[in-house]
Amino acid sequence: MKKDIAFIVSGAVLFIAAMFVPDSMNILKFILFLTAFIVSGAEVLINAVKGVVHGNVFNENTLMVVAAIGAFFIKEYPEAVFVVLFYRVGELFENYAVRKSRKSISDVMNICPEYANLVKDGSTQRVEPDEVNIGDIISVAAGEKIPLDGVVVSGSSFVDTSALTGESVPREVKENDEILSGCINKNGVLTIKVTKSFDDSTVSRILELVETASAKKSKSEKFITKFAKYYTPTVLALALMLAVLPPLLIDGATFSDYIYRALSFLVVSCPCALVISVPLAFFGGIGGAAKQGILIKGGTYLEMLASADKVVFDKTGTLTKGVFAVKKINSVGISDGELLELAAYAENISSHPIAQSLRDAYKKQIDLTRISESEELAGHGVSAVIDGKKVLAGNSKLMEKANIPFNKEEENGTTVYIAVDNSFKGSIIISDEIKQDAESLIPALKKSGIAQAYMLTGDSKESARSVASRLKIDTVYSELLPGDKVSKLEKIMSHSKGKTVYVGDGINDAPVLARADVGVAMGALGSDAAIEAADIVIMNDEPSKLAMSIGIAKKTMNIAKENIIFSIAIKIIILILCSLNIVGIGVAVFGDVGVMVLAVLNSFRALNSIKEK
């Protein structure tokens, strides 16, 4: 880069000197121009020759060289030097801008751990993360990155998850806590039992995801690549016609005049500004989002997100914390403790948050020998045989299906009804809390162009209604089975002109995520299934990140559109002006590198879109 600057500066000095030499000393003037041309243009010339040798005749360098040499031949010396000089300056800016955006991207990606401290036979050994096996013990000192996903065996510390989630508050971890690769250990020494191989660990999966993001190209990216493909040959053909036809057909038109105009065309014909402008905007948007813990799997999803007019939310774990606590126990004929015990045993096979809260409330260890059979009934609950008795635990539909008379609960929250050998034994009410930042989400979405907000849930009407009215959600569908969610979503989508976004936790709604135009998984840190199924992954569990994502998408689309319109319009205007000889080759060079630099600078705004907020 320094070498480039040296050549450019000396070229520029010679050029200015030549300009000041009076016309009477034309030999000196010519020599100065020629030296300026060679000093600043040698590299362009070498690259052009290389390109031609490799059979790639129409590259940027050859176009510039032909234009410059052409200008020399028709005795437009200052113009000739100006072409190569300005081209080099532009290239320099462009390289700088590209390097800078590459760096910002790699900073985002700078979460990959370089090594792991493997503990074996009492000694610690530094190894590559991919050499560590599942079940191995590793130790992580303060300041080091957690290399693989695992469980803390000993030690406690605060970990910085900002690289993964964009969240700046460190998270506390202690013994038996799950810990994810890519986080940074802030203070204590942690000993971790590895639970996932390096390739399956969070950090590898995230890197993979962002790197392959470019594979899903947006419509505007495809458009501009296609446009560029036809653009260059068309302009070159026009240049040839411009050089030859007018002098032959029009009286008084000279070859040198029209060749000069044609040379300007050659300079403007380079498509790089067009090709780079759109992907760079998208890449900036994706990179800027990644900094905030929002992973976007491709430009096409940004595009769809920007034109979305409907958002469909899952309730539990998305708008509510999904952390349930037992609020009330209504037992019938047995003690509250016995009822809770039955519920906890019955729900033992389920990984549903409700089941977890029952086990948490029960507190005691589950004696597996007492459970002889158990089965999950999707959308209803569970059925299990405990101490030889058939226990049903689930929602009101489960009781109705089994024809068991029961006392319907009207209280706010989720109710688990329990029956033993087909006789109703009581209900347990579990409630969930609305996430703090969900309260302002819907008004924020409405401002950014979302017309309708929906909520789908398997929960009862009452609990769904209360959540929906607090959050100002327009339409609620409750008591849905997992399969119903897809058909409800399809119904919503069929009435929709714009795109439909579905936001869920990705744990049991993978088909819905896949069906939506844009599937957003929330709180996905550590959930492989969610990362897999979604198009956009919000690493932490803040619903407000959805509004942020839409903001980034809209801004990125604006920048991409500006870049397309701006670069095409300027090129066409310059072509027209050049053909009429209103502007010369100098402006034409601006039509190439200048436009590109401006497009690159404009795209930076996408990367930094968050900082401005």
Next chain:
Amino acid sequence: MVKKVKLHDLCCANCAAKIEDKISKLDGVESVTVNFLTEKMIMNADESKMEDILSRIEKIVHKIEPDVEIEYI
């Protein structure tokens, strides 16, 4: 089979697009993207034809951008 290739010193966005276009037309290549900014190519191609494909890729890349260094990762 997915193959990832790093293209060091990829310096022109249009060249990246050209490389992508040419490679996508090779026999046995299902999909390919060349990301100008990460300088990475991600290709999904028939494993049995991989050797032939890779040697063709090398030719294509060097024809369009002679200074690019190819690294298989």
